[in-house]
Amino acid sequence: MSTDTRTYPGARQPDRFRQVNADNVGIAVYEWGRESDPVVFLVHGGSDFARTFDVFGPLIADAGWRVVTWDHRGHGDSDYAEMYSWDADIRDALAVMTSTTDTAAPVVAHSKGGALMMQLIEASPYRASRMVNIDGMPSKRRMPDVPDHDQTRLMANEIGSWLDNRHNAATAIRKPGTLVDLAARRAKMNPRLSIEWLEYLVTVGARHEADGWRWKLDPSMRFGGFGPWRPEWSALRMASLPIPFLGLLGTVDEPMGWGARARDVLPWIPQGGRLEVLEDIGHFIHIEDPQRVSKLVLDFLS
């Protein structure tokens, strides 16, 4: 099998790469733009990776920003960790921010990254000057651990399946395939993104080994899950944000989306913040329409 390569219109590899030691977990950090330009942080979502910003990041950098982003632990080129948690992701983010600048910088975060950053900013408001949250705002969608009697069986299945996965995690490896195979698999989770883009993502988010391509994402990680977290807690954090805020929301549900609607989000928009709803667009707003979203973001940052 050959080591295929792909290009994609507007996609540009980062200008710089470095690794940050976050409590002995290596975090892969990428940058576009001049080091002397003001910093803006881009934060990816769950099961994603920093190089998904390969189009969006350069658009921001070319407008005069030093764009800094990173792979969360277990994602992309960051180390696999023994354990993963929300708080650990936030600590890793603080390590990257501290390694970059001592002053408050804007944060543009997608999906789970948006919710992570809302918690980080609530705890460490001196770190962020503005926030753009791209479809990472709390939804009223009920979590599977809601203790209604009719959900007990669903919950039991979810926990049992999660525990079974933990048993197999030590020896789990991702299924290999051709570049085209991996793109087709991802298309099931990203049905609105073009195959050309997904094939490009394989070349930067997967490793090519003797038996084919494998996504870099830690195979011990599992999509979804359960736990005591309640979406309304994230809503309270959003309302408490003390910095200028722009929320971006699509209107088309996708498998990796949170199903948030404007009516869910609007009551919790922080004082002075605003919500932009983009019609006929899915969860990956900045990938589906990078030109429009980068313009919205740059206007907001200016």
Next chain:
Amino acid sequence: MSTAIQTISLQHNRITLALHQLQDGAGRPLLLLHGLGESAVNIASLPLSWAGPIWALDFTGHGDSTVPRGGGYSAEILMADVDVALRYLGEATVLGRGLGGYVAFLIAGARPSLVRGAVIVDGPGLSGGSIHATSSSEISVAGPRVGQAPDPWALIELSRDARPPNYAVTFTHLAVATSGLDDPIAVTCKVSPPWIDAIKAEAGVMTDITMQDALDIYAAI
């Protein structure tokens, strides 16, 4: 652990868990779960009587088990530690002190066919963290003891993990619905944080009972 008859190493993802046998015997095993910041050594001294084999598990980051890099603890991960131990032991009665009591309770709901009674005893880490949204705090370093057991990240994260009462009630329902036991959970502790208050009001939870009486009831099943 010097007082153990034998110690078994079990693999939970990238963590190697130490499971110590404290007592030999025939019949169903009793699995002991220590409190936050403790280890099997501490809970081995609990004064109790059990005819069958007794085992004690060192949770991730505690005792002789692996101390991971960079934290990321949750009570649910420790529940998965116990699930790994149960896969080795088979059906067992589980007794937990403090944090171990909460984990014993969780696994009773998660694996109701394997847990023949969960006994909750007072000890470190019983209450846990918030039951609702609280202000977030910046904690970016765990101090100079990082890498040593008990893992400082475990002490920080597992004393702050959220335990909403309705989440706990869900696990009670799971244990009652599938275990086949009338009372799969026994609350013997004096301390009663909100999650325990909530489950004490549920069917299938024994209250006003001593640790030994609860063990005797489960031993007879």
